[in-house]
Amino acid sequence: DAGVIQSPRHEVTEMGQEVTLRCKPISGHDYLFWYRQTMMRGLELLIYFNNNVPIDDSGMPEDRFSAKMPNASFSTLKIQPSEPRDSAVYFCASSLEISGRDNEQFFGPGTRLTVL
């Protein structure tokens, strides 16, 4: 397996534009997580899905952020409209379980987002 795949790796956009980040989890993993990492706030969990269903979105900063998982092999994180303070590295991770021995989360390489 190629691991968790994210695209794009880098995104530069202007304030007010819509941004869509994409993630393909490891095949067979039932859980998918979206994280944001910044220098100021470190790594933050935004939302996670179980079997394509959003379970906990309490980390989503505001209504400008939305995430979907239309099927087991694809998820998107959308920011509309984007703002400079959204600039960060966004990680996607997946795991077999959320607790127990199979709870190891495998992270993708991240998308570095810069909003000008």
Next chain:
Amino acid sequence: GESVGLHLPTLSVQEGDNSIINCAYSNSASDYFIWYKQESGKGPQFIIDIRSNMDKRQGQRVTVLLNKTVKHLSLQIAATQPGDSAVYFCAEISGDMRFGAGTRLTVKP
């Protein structure tokens, strides 16, 4: 995926020495803890985990110690190698997952 910049605690050790990285967690109800390693330009990588009903767990060259009384977690790396240079951070889980700020480990040859 650079994780952090200039304000992380740092630990510098000589190659071959043992490293100890510490983490204080906040929620006494947290029942599961994970240590992650993040190398420059990459996503975090799972190292080792421990449940709250344990106080020690060992892996290959790594040991995690949990002190619930003072809400403290530590990661010990034996015979530290240059490839261990990275940012390490702990995560606590009690329903949701919260990450610590991280510690930057630098291994000097």
